[in-house]
Amino acid sequence: MKLSEYAKHLLLSSDLEDKLLPPPSVWQEETDVRPFRIEKPNRADNLKFSDVKTKIPRLEHLNQTTAKGLTLHHFANHELMAIELFAWAILAFPESPLRVKLGFIKTIQEEQTHLRLYLKRMNDFGISFGDIPLNYIFWKQVPKLGSVEEFTAVLSLSFEGANLDYSQIYAKAFAHFEDWETAEIMIRIFEDEVKHVKRGMRVFQNGKPSSMEDWDYYKTLIHFPFTPRRAKGYIFLPETRKLSGMSDEFIRLLEEYEDEYSGRVNLKTLERFQFGVDVWRKSDLPLPHQAE
Ligand SMILES: [Fe+2]
């Protein structure tokens, strides 16, 4: 199979199981290197893009089974979009170096694992994928992504970057309610997402003119109304960005950045969780027998 054939398979098959097909380990050489930009993926009816707004349950409600399932449903949607969008990038930017495209394949494989983890766990909570409408927030950025560096700035440095904060926040929230199994899934995904942002940073650094600062280059790659705010969770954890290879200066400027939508989350309600800015790693979680 060629990279482009696999990418098309992920985007054009409407069946969810097809989108979860792991990549082969050996690839045939690519002969056609024309860019191919798919506007939107094929999906089964219950997983099609929807403009219906569904709110993610409040953190305080994560002691309730349905709220837990619906929360994971939101995250599963992000994983599905990530699988498709890395496939999209392989087709849209075929002139990218092979190592970059193989990096995207590795990311796809890990996103597939994440999606499976979420599907299984939400089923434990009585929720199936497609039970609530799926938004397409990541896909909305696609028309503006003109280069592999712009793709990376939005997908990896911003969305996956924000996910570093969110996976920590949710690991701690699930742990707060003593759901160690879900907390462990969040941390497992966190560890992979650090690698994804790192991969993105390599594409970013390769494309950056040597005379330019990281922050200035980042800002040339994202386009209003998309702002650096989208690269952060409602709690920012600088240490996670350090792990993924961002410079201290970049992290500082990202932390300071605000736009008109910043600060809209009522952090007061989060106080009971005592999140802090410490970063949980796999080894920080109690072993299953300790958690019982
Ligand atoms: Fe993921």
Ligand SMILES: [Fe+2]
């Ligand atoms: Fe990712």
